[in-house]
Amino acid sequence: MCFFEIVSIALMFFSPSDFDTSLSVELLIQKLSSKSELDHAIARQLLSLKNPVVVVPKILPFLESEDPDIKGTTRNILIDLANDSKKWGGDVRKNLSHILIESFLDSKRSTSAREDILKALIFTVDDEVDLLPLKEYLINEEWREKIRTALVEANTKPAKSLLCDSLDVLDDKAKSAILLGLYQLDGVPCEEKVISLLSSSNPELRASAVLSLSNTPSPIYAEKIFQVCVLEPEISDYYQQNWDSLLRITERILQTGGNWSYAINLYKKILAFSKSQSIVCSAIFGLGRYGDDSVAEFLSELVITSEGEKKKCAMCALSQISSKGIADKLLNLCGRLSLEEQAMLLPGLLRENNREINETVINILSTPIGKEKFINSFWEEPNCNYLNYLTYLDKDITEIQRNKIIQSLWKYVSTNTEENQECKGKAYMLLYKMAPPDEKPYAMSGLKKFPITEVTQDLLQDILKEGYDSLPFPLLFELYGALPNEDERKGRLKGLLISQIKESSLELILSIVSESKYLDNFPSLAGFITSWKLIGPFPWSFGEGIDSDYGVLNAVEGNKGVEFRGKRFEWKSVKTEGWGYVNLMHLCEGKDEECSNICAFALANIKITEAQESYLLLGSDDGYRLWVNGELIDAKNVDRGMKVDEEKLPIKLLPGSNKILLQITQIRGGWNFCARLVDKENKPLKFEMEGN
Amino acid sequence: MMRRRDFLKKTSSLFFLSSSSYFSKALGNSQSLSNSVRIAVIGTGGMGTRHLEALAVNPQCVILAVCDVAKSRYYEAIKIVENLSNKTPDGYQDFRRVLERSDIDAVFVATPDHWHPLITIMACKAGKDVYVEKPVCTTIQEGRAMVDTARRYGRVVQVGTQQRSMPVFQKAMHLIHSGVIGTITSARAWVGVNEWKAGEKIEPIPKGLDWDLWLGPAPYVPFSKERFVGFMGFFDYARGGQLTNWGIHLMDVVHWGIQQDSPLTVYASGGSYRQGAGADNYETIEAVFEYPGCLVTWEQRHSSTHGNKAYGIAFYGTEGALFIDRNSFIIKPDSKGIPEFIGEPEKSWANPQHHNNFFECIRTRNIPVADIEQGFRSTSAVLLAGISLRCKRKLVWDKNTERFVNDSDANKYLIRAYRPPWHL
Structure with a gap:
C-alpha cells in the first residue's frame, strides 16, 4: 500500500467533513464496496455529481452485489446520473446511452442488473438515440414486458417507432399489450396499423386499437370508433370499454376546443345507440357539462319523457347548464316534478338572479333532501343568489350543516x-x-x-x-x-x-x-332643513351679480306674495328629496329650456330652545345669498355644482323662531341646494321646523 | 362469492369493544337501513381496518362486502364487521367481483397506492361512488384519468384527506380566510424523515395471497414481505415515502389556506446523508414551490419542529402567522389575543365526519369536501416535488397542459407503463 492510499483511507475516517467533494471517483467507488451505510450515502451523493460516462462503467459491477444496500445504492447512483445527464451536454448523454445499451446487451450480466440498467436508460435516451438493438428483446417473451415498459416510459420517437414495428411480428395478445402502451402516449404514431386493427376479429385487439385512438381529439377517429361500438355485441367483454373510449374521444374534442356541434351530436348518438345505462348517463352528463341553451331544451324533453336513472341523470345534467334564462326553463319543468326531484335542479335555479323562483325554492327547502342539496350546492358553487334563502334554513339544521x-x-x-x-x-x-x-x-x-x-x-x-x-x-x-x-x-x-x-x-x-x-x-338625523317655502323663478343673469331681492325680503313675513314686472309670485311649500336636498328645477314646471339665467328664494322657519354657536352647512348650484332673521350673512356669485357641506357659515340663531332665507341663482344645467344646521362640534343641531 | 363460515369464529376483545364504544358516538343523521348506503371496503390492511371499524357502526351505511387479495385479511375483516354490527359481509379476493354487484352503491379503496387509480376508475365505470385513500395516484396521468372518469360518469369521489372534515382545520381556515393574519405570502409544511431501508428477501408466495393481483399494473417481481407490508418504501407502489404519505395531507391544507392548488414552479433537493442510500426514497428532503403570490416549502428532516409541532403546517401572513397540526392551532403574535384552539383528539385516522360527508353527497349528488379534483391537485404537488428531486433541478409546471415546460426528461415521470391487461 502506498503512502497516498494510506492517507486516503485515513482521510475516509478522520476527514473533518464526511462529504469531501475532492474525493476521486476511485475513492468514492471504494466507499461503495464498504459495509458502512454512511459510506454509501457519501458515495451516492458525490458520485452523482461526477461525469456519468466516467462513473457508470466503473459502478456497473456493483449491480451484481448480494448486499442489498450496495446494489440499491448503485442503482440509485445510476438513475441519478441518468436523470442529471442533460447538464453534461449532448455528446456525454449520447455516449452514456450507448454505454447503457451495450451493458444491457451483455448477456453475462444478471437479469436484475440488466433490469436496473434498463431503468436508467429510460432517462438518458432522446430522439437522437437509436433503440433498434433492443428489438430482439421486444420479441423475446422473457424480456418483452420489461422492454415494452421501458419504451413506453422513454417516450421518444425511436421508442414509439420500435413499438409500432413490433406490431408486425407479435401475436394478438402481445399486439394488444403494445397498443395499450401506445394508448398512454400522445398522438397515434402508427395510425394506419392501428386503424387496420379496428377490424380485427379478436375483440381484445379491437378494443385495444379503439383505446389507443381515443386520446386524440379527432372526429375521423371518433367516427371509426363509433362504427366499432355499434357493431360490438352487447355480451362482449369489451362492449363497455369501447363505448367508454367513444365517450373519452368526444370529451377530448370538446376539451381541446374542437368541433362543438359534432361532439354534441355524438353524445346524442351515444345516447341513442348504446345499451349500457352507465354509458347513456355519461353521454347525458356530457351534454350537461358542455351544452348550451339548445341542449337544455333537449335535456328538458328527456326529463319529461324518461324514467328512473335516465331521468335522474338528465336532471343532474340540466342543472349544470349555465346558459342565460336557464332558471325559467327549470322553473317550467319543476311543475312536472316532485319536490325531491326539484331539489336536483337547485344549482341551475340558483345560478342566476330570478325572483320568479322564490316560491319554488322555498318549497324545496322545506324537504330534508332540499336542505341538504341547497347547503352542499352553496358550498360547491357559492353565489349571491343563495344568500337570500339562507335565512330560511336557520331553523332545523344540524350543527354540521x-x-x-x-x-x-x-x-x-x-x-x-x-x-x-x-x-x-x-x-x-x-x-x-x-x-x-x-x-x-x-x-x-x-x-x-x-x-x-x-x-x-x-x-x-x-x-x-x-x-x-x-x-x-x-x-x-x-x-x-x-x-x-x-x-x-x-x-x-x-x-x-x-x-x-x-x-x-x-x-x-x-x-x-x-x-x-x-x-x-336620514335628513333629519343629519340636521338637514327639510321643509322650505319657495318663490320664483325670477329673471337673473350672472353678469349683474346677486344684488336684487325682487321685493322678496318684504314678503318674508306673513307669507305675502310678490309682484315683479307684471307677474304675481306666491310661496310654495316643498320638502327635500333623497338624503336632504331641494331640487329647484320643479319651479320651471317642466320647461327645462327656460330654466336658465334665473333665481329663486327659499325660506325656512326654524325653532330652537336655546341660543348656541351654530353653523349653516350649505351646498348650492349655482350661487347664493343667505339671510338669517333679516340680516345678510353671506353671498357668493359662482357657477358650480352642488356639493354637500361646501360652505360652513357661522350664524346666530335666537331661542324660539328664526327665519333662514336663501337666494339661489341658476346659470344653466342643474339647480339645487342643501342646507343643514350643526353646532360648534359639527353635531347636527336639534331644532324644529315651524309652519312651513 | 365466497363465504368461509368454517373459518369464522366470534371473538370478543377489548380492542374491538373500545373501538365500537368510540364509534358508537359517530355523528350522522339516523337513517333506516333501507336508506343506508350499501358499501364495500376494498383493501383491508391497516387503513382499511380503521375504516371498517368506523363504518360498521355508522347508521348511514351498511357493509355488504369486504375484499382483499390476501384471504386472511378479508377473513379478519369479516370478523371485525360481525363483531361491531352483527352483520356478516361477503368476502372477496378480486375487487372486480365486488364491482359487478348491482346492490353495492359505493366502495372504499384502501389498497396500496398503485391500485388507487385503477380501482377508482373501474368503480366509477361500474356505477359506484368511491372513497379513495390518499395519495390518489402515483402519476399525473393517472390522477387526471381519475378526475375525468369521475366527471364523465357523474360519480361522487371523496379522497381520504380527512383534515377537510376536522373542526380544528375548518376553524383555522375560517380565521385565515377572514384575514386575521393578513395576506398569506408564504407557508410551510413539515414532517419527519423517511426511514425505509433497501433490501428484500425473496420468498414463496404465501398461501391465500394473489400476488399477481396485488402487483396489478406494477411490474411483475417475486414476492417479498418487504414489498407486501412495506410498499411505501418502493417506487413501484408509492412515489416518495413520507412525501406522498404525509405530504398530501399537509399540502392539501396548504392549498386550502392559500386558496391555490397548482404551483408555478417546484425545486426539490435532498438525499440520504446517513443511511438508506440504497432505498427508493430519500431520507431528507426540502422542496420549494412557487404559487402565484405565495412561496411554500416542504420539509422532511430529522428533529423537525416548528411552533412546537413535530409535523404540521404554518401560514405566514402580513399580519401574523398560524401554526397547525391535528391537535391544535396557535396564532402569533400573542398580541393578537387569540388563544390556542385545541381540537378534539384524533382517535382514528378513519374520520366519521368525512365518511358522512361522502354519504350525504351520494344522496345529493354534490361534490364532497375532499373531491377527487382537489385530492388530485394536492397529490400532484408532492408528485411534482418527487420528480424535481429525481431530476435535480427546478421545474416549471403548466397546470393547463399538465406538463413541465420545456423539459421532456421530467415529463417522462408523468406516466408509468401499466402491466397488461391493466390499463387506465
Missing part, C-alpha cells in the same frame, strides 16, 4: 370577485349572525367595508340582542330604520348615528344611505 354554511360563507367572502358589493355585505351579515362568538369580530370587520341594504326582523333582533354600540354606520342605519318607532332602543340608536355622522365623511355616508330603503330617515 350550520358549520358547512359558515365555511361556505367564509369561502365566498374570501374568494368572491363579484362586483355586487351588497352581496358581500349580506354574506358578512349572515356570518355575523351564524358564526360562533370568536369569529364574530372578523365578520364585523368585513361588515364595516360593505353596505347593507336589507335587514330582516330576525337578523335585526339577533344583532340587537348581541349589542350594537360598536356597530358601523351602515348597519346602525339599517337597524334604526327597521326598528318600529315605539321601540325604546330607537332613541339610543339615533344618538349613535348622529355621533357617527359627525365623525365620518359625509360623502361616504351619503353613498351608503342613498341605497337604503330607509333613506327618508
